[in-house]
Amino acid sequence: MKTKLDYYRVFYETARCRSFSDAAQHLYISQSAISQCIHQLEDALGVKLFIRTRQGVSLTNEGQLLFLKVESAINSIEQGESQLERLRHLESGELKIAAGDSITSHFLLKPLEEFHASYPDVRIEMANSYSSQMLSLVKEGKADLAFVNMPLTDDELVIEPCFEINDIFVCGPDFETKSSYSWKDVADLPLILLEKNSSSRRFLNAIFKEKKISLHPQIEIAAHDLLIRFASIHLGVSCVIEQFSEEELKKGLIKKLPLNPPLPSRSIGCAYLKNAPLSYAAKAFLDLIK
Amino acid sequence: MKTKLDYYRVFYETARCRSFSDAAQHLYISQSAISQCIHQLEDALGVKLFIRTRQGVSLTNEGQLLFLKVESAINSIEQGESQLERLRHLESGELKIAAGDSITSHFLLKPLEEFHASYPDVRIEMANSYSSQMLSLVKEGKADLAFVNMPLTDDELVIEPCFEINDIFVCGPDFETKSSYSWKDVADLPLILLEKNSSSRRFLNAIFKEKKISLHPQIEIAAHDLLIRFASIHLGVSCVIEQFSEEELKKGLIKKLPLNPPLPSRSIGCAYLKNAPLSYAAKAFLDLIK
DNA sequence: TTTTCATATAAGCTCTCCTTATTATGGTTG
DNA sequence: CAACCATAATAAGGAGAGCTTATATGAAAA
Numbered sequence: 001m002k003t004k005l006d007y008y009r010v011f012y013e014t015a016r017c018r019s020f021s022d023a024a025q026h027l028y029i030s031q032s033a034i035s036q037c038i039h040q041l042e043d044a045l046g047v048k049l050f051i052r053t054r055q056g057v058s059l060t061n062e063g064q065l066l067f068l069k070v071e072s073a074i075n076s077i078e079q080g081e082s083q084l085e086r087l088r089h090l091e092s093g094e095l096k097i098a099a100g101d102s103i104t105s106h107f108l109l110k111p112l113e114e115f116h117a118s119y120p121d122v123r124i125e126m127a128n129s130y131s132s133q134m135l136s137l138v139k140e141g142k143a144d145l146a147f148v149n150m151p152l153t154d155d156e157l158v159i160e161p162c163f164e165i166n167d168i169f170v171c172g173p174d175f176e177t178k179s180s181y182s183w184k185d186v187a188d189l190p191l192i193l194l195e196k197n198s199s200s201r202r203f204l205n206a207i208f209k210e211k212k213i214s215l216h217p218q219i220e221i222a223a224h225d226l227l228i229r230f231a232s233i234h235l236g237v238s239c240v241i242e243q244f245s246e247e248e249l250k251k252g253l254i255k256k257l258p259l260n261p262p263l264p265s266r267s268i269g270c271a272y273l274k275n276a277p278l279s280y281a282a283k284a285f286l287d288l289i290k
Numbered sequence: 291m292k293t294k295l296d297y298y299r300v301f302y303e304t305a306r307c308r309s310f311s312d313a314a315q316h317l318y319i320s321q322s323a324i325s326q327c328i329h330q331l332e333d334a335l336g337v338k339l340f341i342r343t344r345q346g347v348s349l350t351n352e353g354q355l356l357f358l359k360v361e362s363a364i365n366s367i368e369q370g371e372s373q374l375e376r377l378r379h380l381e382s383g384e385l386k387i388a389a390g391d392s393i394t395s396h397f398l399l400k401p402l403e404e405f406h407a408s409y410p411d412v413r414i415e416m417a418n419s420y421s422s423q424m425l426s427l428v429k430e431g432k433a434d435l436a437f438v439n440m441p442l443t444d445d446e447l448v449i450e451p452c453f454e455i456n457d458i459f460v461c462g463p464d465f466e467t468k469s470s471y472s473w474k475d476v477a478d479l480p481l482i483l484l485e486k487n488s489s490s491r492r493f494l495n496a497i498f499k500e501k502k503i504s505l506h507p508q509i510e511i512a513a514h515d516l517l518i519r520f521a522s523i524h525l526g527v528s529c530v531i532e533q534f535s536e537e538e539l540k541k542g543l544i545k546k547l548p549l550n551p552p553l554p555s556r557s558i559g560c561a562y563l564k565n566a567p568l569s570y571a572a573k574a575f576l577d578l579i580k
Numbered sequence: 581t582t583t584t585c586a587t588a589t590a591a592g593c594t595c596t597c598c599t600t601a602t603t604a605t606g607g608t609t610g
Numbered sequence: 611c612a613a614c615c616a617t618a619a620t621a622a623g624g625a626g627a628g629c630t631t632a633t634a635t636g637a638a639a640a
Contacts, residue, residue, distance in 0.1 A: 069370030080359030
């Protein structure tokens, strides 16, 4: 059967009003339109739906039967619509973010706090892993946004720079520093670096390799925090991210080596699907960051 | 919200086909129409529903959410439509009849049997009571049809003659009968009649009263069958309904008195609501009777 | 690159559905 | 009982939503 669904809205309202005229008012159309519409519906279904009386109309048994179904249908549609409405106004839904721990704690904590304050009904979900896996999460729809070290490209994704970070070399407070260090100079210091599979380390290796300098760290560790602590207790010179070390620098736990020229800055990018529209929550969060 | 319900049918089909073009074919409209329709829906809801790719489209999260609701709505509507369809083809539904026992057994049994054979899935419900109550049943919608003795009128009901019945006087086989009886003659015989509150008796009283004859039955009983039995064993002369006594007359258990002129015939009427359309089952049953 | 297959857009027309006006019906009221 | 009032039904014509065709656009495949 291929009945016009719109007729059912008229049927529904009419059944509720028990009057063609009243239904017409509620639907902002003429009584005549209602009458014609119901007739068409009755013809299409081959069943009389209303008993016409002078003081309005009432449903026939068949009409009653149909009404139950139409009522549930319309309720269902309205539920769907109001769900979307709430989503649109960020009164529900979820924000799924993939980001490494240090990025999260240094760049996302404040926006997340703010976001949650503005939209307390949006569930926030965080995932953290390696860059490549986080990008996969986005592609699989398991994350709306991923924050990853740039440069990085992917056909399916938009990856746009979001935050800037600077790599610097730091030493303990008692370390005797020269007024200026060349790249070669630091390469010869006792270095403490992140492990080779980290993106920061790869970046570092790459730019030093361009200058034909190879790096031979004395210590390799996995956590950024430890880089700071090790340097602080004079185990060597660490390459850390300036933005992540602000506190310790200020407190004098570590000192920044004056490198000349400084290492080029890197960006942290925000990645999301190129072809799928962003969820309202993700859009709102991105707006917050910028 | 006041979205065109028809759009949802397009949305539904498109979501199922995962392609605008395919949906267009299924719905026998152009791909362009689908495209425009979905756009309008997306604009109205303020939400992107589909992710457009080269090999068709897929639902966004929001679209998926909506789809669940729309799917259940459309299923609901289709359930309703098919229910009506089955009703129309008498593959379900019910036939509610109110009629006295003797009318049922003498006039309705065969049609009921036939009806049930033709439409075995229609539930049959019988009620029996006094005429006035049966009419009430119809007015309350608790019966589709009532079979009652005519004449009888009611503003809300159509009561049309259906079966004809003839009242006759009968006696036992050994009773010595004259060649002809006047009404006055039978009034003087030892009469066995139904109780005063039965419609047959009221009818009898009325037509005799017109001729200024009053009736003084020797025996008054409630059941039509007993009238026959009593006459048969020579307790007197009973006034019975010819059509209900055919068997006993044929067997010679009772004899018909030659009354001149005979009593006027009466009708049994079928009553149904004037303003409400008859159910398909009731219509079919009436057709069967005629 | 060119081809192909998908959706998007443009412009115009068709036909559905709505409007107004009138009729029909019956219940209500003076 | 008649006039009135409120309801739905019908008629006819007009507006515009939604369709069609044609073309553009864009991405992937060849």
